[in-house]
Amino acid sequence: MNNSQxxxxxxxxxxxxxxxxxxAAQSAEPIKIGVLTPLSGTYASLGQQVRWGIELAxxxxxxxxxxxxxxxxxxFEDEEANPSVATPKAEKLxxxxxxxxxxxxxxxxxxxxxxxxxxxxxxxxxxxxxFSDAITGDKCSPNVFRVNAKAGQQSVALAEWLSNARPxxxxxxxxxxxxxxRSTVHAFKTAAEAKGAKxxxxxxxxxDNKDYSPFFGQIRAARPNVMYTSVAGNDTVRLFNQLxxxxxxxxxxIVGASGTVTSQNLDAMGKNAEGFTTGVGxxxxxxxxxxxxxxxxxxxxxxxxPDLYGADSYGVMYFYKAAVEKAQSxxxxxVRKAMEGLEWMTPQGKKTMRAGDHQAIQDMYVTSLQNxxxxxxxKVDGAAAIGPDTCTRF
Numbered sequence: 001m002n003n004s005q006x007x008x009x010x011x012x013x014x015x016x017x018x019x020x021x022x023x024a025a026q027s028a029e030p031i032k033i034g035v036l037t038p039l040s041g042t043y044a045s046l047g048q049q050v051r052w053g054i055e056l057a058x059x060x061x062x063x064x065x066x067x068x069x070x071x072x073x074x075x076f077e078d079e080e081a082n083p084s085v086a087t088p089k090a091e092k093l094x095x096x097x098x099x100x101x102x103x104x105x106x107x108x109x110x111x112x113x114x115x116x117x118x119x120x121x122x123x124x125x126x127x128x129x130x131f132s133d134a135i136t137g138d139k140c141s142p143n144v145f146r147v148n149a150k151a152g153q154q155s156v157a158l159a160e161w162l163s164n165a166r167p168x169x170x171x172x173x174x175x176x177x178x179x180x181x182r183s184t185v186h187a188f189k190t191a192a193e194a195k196g197a198k199x200x201x202x203x204x205x206x207x208d209n210k211d212y213s214p215f216f217g218q219i220r221a222a223r224p225n226v227m228y229t230s231v232a233g234n235d236t237v238r239l240f241n242q243l244x245x246x247x248x249x250x251x252x253x254i255v256g257a258s259g260t261v262t263s264q265n266l267d268a269m270g271k272n273a274e275g276f277t278t279g280v281g282x283x284x285x286x287x288x289x290x291x292x293x294x295x296x297x298x299x300x301x302x303x304x305x306p307d308l309y310g311a312d313s314y315g316v317m318y319f320y321k322a323a324v325e326k327a328q329s330x331x332x333x334x335v336r337k338a339m340e341g342l343e344w345m346t347p348q349g350k351k352t353m354r355a356g357d358h359q360a361i362q363d364m365y366v367t368s369l370q371n372x373x374x375x376x377x378x379k380v381d382g383a384a385a386i387g388p389d390t391c392t393r394f
Contacts, residue, residue, distance in 0.1 A: 028069070028070065029070065030070060030071045030072060030073035031066075031067055031070050031071070031072050031073065031100050031101075031324070031330060032073050032075060032097060032098060032099040032100050032101075033054075033058075033072055033073070033074055033075070033099060033100065033101045033102070033103065033317075033320070034075050034076075034077065034090070034093035034094075034097060034099035034101070034102040034103070034104075035050070035051065035054055035074055035075065035076045035077070035102075035103060035104040036077045036079045036086055036089055036090055036093065036102060036103075036104045036105055036110075036114065037050045037051060037076070037077075037078070037079060037104035037105065037106055038078065038079055038080055038081040038106050038107070039051070039076070039078040039080075040078055040080060041080045041081060041082075041208070042081065042207060042208045042232075042233045042234050042235060043081040043106050043107070043232065043233045044233070045233050045234070045262070045264030045265055046106050046129060046232065046233055046259065046262070046264065046309050047078075047081075047104075047106060048264065049262070049263075049264060049306065049307055049309035049310040049313065050104050050106065050128060050129060050309055050310070050313040051076065051104075051313075052298065052301070052302050052304075052306070052310050052313075053128070053298075053306065053309065053310035053311065053312070053313030053314035053315075053316075054074065054103070054104070054313045054314070054316070054317055055074065055301075056297060056298060056301055056302075056314055057313075057314045057315075057316075057317035057318060058072050058074055058317055059301075060297075061317060061318075061321055067320075067321045067324050067325065068324060068325060068328070072317070075093060075097050075099060076104075077089040077090075077092070077093060079104070079105060079106070079107070079110055079114075081106050081107040081110060081207075082107065082110065083107065083109045083110045083112070083113035083114075086105060086107070086110040086113060086114050087113050087114060087116075087117055090102060090114045090117040090118070090125075091117055091121075094117065094118070094121040094123055095121070099123070100123070100330045101123065101124055101125070101126075101320055101330075101335075102114070102118065102123060102124070102125040102126075103125060103126045103127070103128060103313070103316050103320075104127075104128070104313070105125070105127050105129070105130060106129045106130065106309075107130065107178070107179075107180065108130040108131060108132035108134070108135060108178070108179040108180035108183065109178055109179040109180070110130075111125075111127045111130040111132075111135055111144070112132070112134065112135060112139055112179065115135070115139075115141040115143060115144040116141070118141070118143040118144065119141055119142070119143045122143075122332050123143065123332055124143050124144075124145065124332055124335060124336055124339070125143065125144055125145070126144070126145040126146065126147055126316050126319065126320070127144070127145075127146050127147070127148065128147055128148050128309065128312040128313040128315070128316045129148060129259070129309050129312065129313075130146065130148075130180065131148075131149075131150060131151040131154070131180050131183065131184050131230070131257060131258075131259070132150070132151065132179045132180050132183035132184075133150050133151050133152050133183050133186075133187055134179065134183060135150070136150060136357040136358055136359035136391060137150075137357070137390045137391060138390065138391075138392075140357050140358065140391035140392075140393050140394070141358075141393065141394075142336065142358075142393065142394040143332075143336070144358060145319075145339055145353060145358040145360075146358060146359055146360060147312055147315055147316045147319050147346075147351065147353075147360045148281060148308070148312040148360065149258070149280070149281035149360070149362060149364060149385075150187075150359060151180075151183050151184040151186075151187035151188070151230075151257065152187045152191070152386075152387050153279070153281065153362075153364050153385045153386055153387070154184075154187070154188075154257060154258050154278070154279035154280060154281070154364065155184075155187040155188040155190070155191040155192070155279060156191055156279070156364065156380060156384070156385045156387065157279035157280075157364035157365065157366050157378070157379075157380040157385055158188065158191070158192075158255060158277070158278060158279030158366055159188065159191035159192045159194070159195045159197070159279075160195065160366075160378070160380060161277070161279070161366040161377060161378050162192060162195065162197065162226070162255065163192075163195035163196055163197070166225065166226060166253065167196060168196050168197065168198065169192070169196075169197045169198070169225060169226045170197070170198050170200045170222075170223070170224045170225050170226065171189075171192055171197050171198065171199055171200065171224055171226045171227070171228055172199075172200050172201045172202065172219055172222050172224035172226070172227045172228070172252070173185045173188075173189060173199070173201070173202035173203070173227075173228050173229070174202070174203050174204075174205065174212075174215065174219075174227060174228075174229045174231070174239070175202075175203075175204050175205075175229065175230045175231070176204065176205060176206075176207050176209075176230065176231050176232070176235060177204035177205060177206055177207065178207055180230065181204055181230050181231075182204065184230035184257045185202060185204075185228070185230060188228050188230075188257075189202075189228075192228075197226075200222040200223065200224050201218060201219070201221075201222035201224070203215050203218060205231070205235075207235070208234070208235065209231075209235055209238065209239075210238060211238075211242070212238065212239050212242045212243070213242060213246060216242075216243075216246050216248060219248060220248070224252050225251075225252050225253065226252055226253050226254075226255060227252050227253070227254050227255070228255050228256055229254065229256040229257070229260060230256055230257035230259075230260060231256075231260060232257070232259045232260055232262075233264075233265060234265065236260050236261060236265050236269070236273075237265050237268040237269055240254075240261075240269045240272045240273055241268075241269060241272055243272070244272040249272060253275065253277070254275065254276050254277075255276070255277045255278065256276065256277075256278055257278065258278045258279060258280035258281065258282075258308055259308070259309070260276070260278065261273050261276045261278070261369060262307040262308070262309070263304065263305045263306070263307045264307065266369075266372070273369055274369055274370070274371075274372075275368065275369060275370075276368070276369045277366060277367070277368040277369075277377070278366070278367060278368075279364055279365070279366055280308055280364070280365055280366075280367055280374075281308060281312070281348060281362050281363075281364055281365070282307070282308040282311040282312065282347065282348050282365075283365055283367050283374055283375075283376050284305055284306070284307075284373075284374065285373075285374070285375065285376060286347070286348065286349075286365075286376070288348075288349050290345055290346065290347050290348075290349060291311075291347045291348070291349075294306065294311065294314060294347035295347075298310060298314075306347075311346070311347045311348065312346075314346070314347060315344075315346035315347065315348070315351070318344055318345065318346065319339070319342070319344050319346075319351075319353070320335075322338075322342060322344040323335050323338040323339045323342055324338070326338040326342065339353055339358070340353065340355035340358070341353065341354075341355045346362075348362055348363070349362075349363070351382075352382075354386070354389065356389040356391060357389045357390070357391035358391075359386065359389075361382045361383065361386050362382045362385075363379060363380070363381060363382045363385070364379070364380045364382065364385040365377075365378070365379050365380075366378045366379075
């Protein structure tokens with residue numbers, strides 16, 4: 001070998017080593033996940049559970065070696081459950097922070113708005129909280145996934161129970177006046193009426209409403225024996241305490257959306273929430289190994305019990321991990337394809353992400369608050385609860 005050949009060989013070897021070093025450095029870079037959730041305001045208690053669930057799963061994943069050898073880095077932003085706040089912060093997470101994936105939105109309106117931002121940035125988001133059927137229905141997006149149960153799934157389970165517990169119930173509806181509230185009321189009304197219930201009235205109150213008493217005259221005049229509500233967070237506290245103060249809790253059973261009464265607002269209502277019944281995708285007393293392990297770890301980390309938001313937010317991290325490992329990439333197109341039809345384990349057991357609308361299929365339960373604890377009353381199989389795929393955008 002002459003000097004020229006030797007020199008060229010050295011150059012090639014040096015370049016190859018440098019390239020390999022660059023690839024290794026890139027592969028070791030953390031996977032950035034944006035968590036856009038309400039950390040202040042009416043839904044801050046929900047956002048706290050979202051944060052805890054995500055942080056717990058992330059620690060477990062990172063302690064076990066990460067995802068394909070890469071650690072997960074979380075970047076939090078406060079969306080205040082307000083789409084006008086959520087959209088610019090989502091843009092910032094995508095454009096400035098360069099997150100690979102986004103989750104955490106609570107407000108259904110925020111999830112729908114941020115979904116459009118994700119499409120423009122060719123990134124993926126998943127909600128762990130938002131209930132509106134539209135998210136995986138007529139306003140579905142190829143870049144939006146939902147790992148939690150939608151309003152329709154909750155309603156199928158709850159309406160089935162109600163038809164047996166109170167045949168031909170006369171139901172009054174009170175929801176928050178935005179996308180989630182109207183969607184949940186519509187979903188349960190449809191399911192309940194199909195099972196023989198009669199609608200006797202409905203009202204929608206502003207988000208963060210301070211006084212519900214102006215609606216009480218209408219409720220009394222309608223004479224319902226059941227009231228359905230989908231208010232959440234601090235709004236639930238005010239509603240239930242005011243219903244008790246005006247003597248209305250003695251006159252009707254209260255049922256509602258799964259996020260209405262949670263571990264985060266229960267103490268502020270005490271006995272006023274007793275007997276509340278809901279259709280839900282998660283309960284603390286699910287007797288399966290995955291849930292027992294999760295509840296113990298959650299309690300050890302935060303000295304508090306998880307609710308459905310904590311459980312689903314914990315599960316979304318394992319959903320993303322499973323998809324990236326299946327795709328062997330964090331590329332949006334490859335991960336999206338891997339997510340469609342994906343099966344993964346959660347505190348609720350195995351879930352399946354339906355490919356056609358990006359809605360998770362899971363078993364549903366009816367739970368009732370008894371002596372301060374939710375107890376499972378009945379179960380509906382996931383395939384029976386999910387309903388038809390109505391997404392036509394992809």
